[in-house]
Ligand SMILES: [Zn+2]
């Protein structure tokens with residue numbers, strides 16, 4: 642038996658964990674078990690960029706994932722980067738076990754505006770679908786309204802729906818059906 646785990650890297654608002662858990666249960670059919678929180682890996686912080694390495698955090702998740710882990714999904718409040726990009730909303734292993742979403746740029750406060758919890762929840766749902774979708778083999782989608790569309794900024798993210806397009810939904814169902822068969826095999 643394997644489990645879908647959810648965790649935080651560093652301090653994360655518990656309300657955010659609840660929103661992400663509900664999104665995962667509704668869309669993917671797994672009720673996430675809480676795990677951790679995990680400490681920030683010491684090598685994740687980049688002083689020059691004043692950001693945190695997404696790759697260092699994914700490595701930490703791979704290292705810490707329990708043996709009975711189907712998926713380990715993590716939230717962080719820290720702003721993420723990879724060397725070739727200014728920032729990332731999140732990152733995941735394609736077809737792998739770990740995925741990560743940062744709340745930093747999903748918060749209106751990042752853009753100098755007052756906090757907006759309902760908007761934050763919708764943005765989180767979109768990013769959670771996107772990154773967990775990658776772990777179930779979904780690739781970037783050309784439908785700009787699909788949760789699997791690549792978002793390079795907050796406007797593109799806000800233009801997406803918190804749902805998969807019919808094509809991605811079909812692919813996801815096929816992948817999830819294979820998991821069901823493994824369970825009963
Ligand atoms: Zn992506």
Ligand SMILES: [Zn+2]
Nearest residue numbers: 782787806809
């Ligand atoms: Zn799609």
